[in-house]
Amino acid sequence: MTEKIRASFDRIAEQYAADFADELTRKPYDTALLRDVARRCRGGPVLDVGCGPAAHVGRFVAELGPRVIGVDLAPRSLTVARRLNDPTLALVAGDMHALPFASGSCTGVVAFYSLIYEAEPTAALVELRRVLRPGGALLVAVHAGEGFDHFSEYKGLPVDVELHWRSPTAFAGQVAAAGFTVERVDVRPPYPFEHATDRLYVTARAG
Secondary structure: OHHHHHHHHHHHHHHHHHHHOOHHHHOHHHHHHHHHHHHHOOOOOEEEEOOOOOOHHHHHHHOOOOOEEEEEOOHHHHHHHHHHOOOOOEEEEOEOOEOOOOOOOEEEEEEEOOOOOOOOOHHHHHHHHHHEEEEEEEEEEEEEOOOEEEEEEEOOEEEEEEEEOEOHHHHHHHHHHOOEEEEEEEEEOOOOOOOOOOEEEEEEEEO
């Protein structure tokens, strides 16, 4: 599964960046949550896990003050992200199941739509907890719902990915079981320009 995701995002990196680089300018709900994370994580580092070729989530947080490190699985995504962003935004290759950071070394983690590509997110959540210091902040965004869908193309480019929807109650339970104290579970309807799924946000702190 990891290799399929890496290959798929390498193929679509340029198009994906073009589509999403400025999306936060139209997402006040998301930016409010990210501002809260930035406020709680002064200094950093904050990891933007699954930063993608735009690295726009990490860039937004970094502009609010904390030191941010974007992490992504796909080499081409990182190449594009380095071109689009200020070099002060660090970008590192890494798998969310084995992050290249010491235990307890981070003040926060944001993971926007990077925990949607496999049926069982527990191993990744445990790894996110490992790199956070006690009390460190976690903000995860996923698609709300049940089941999954398979996608074989993105705007005419071939991909091979599954997107798994998350039940708010079940996903919050998985976050808690990974060693977090869940603080908020929020669901919002999609904005008109988004894929037509409700969006689920879990805000938590490392126990």
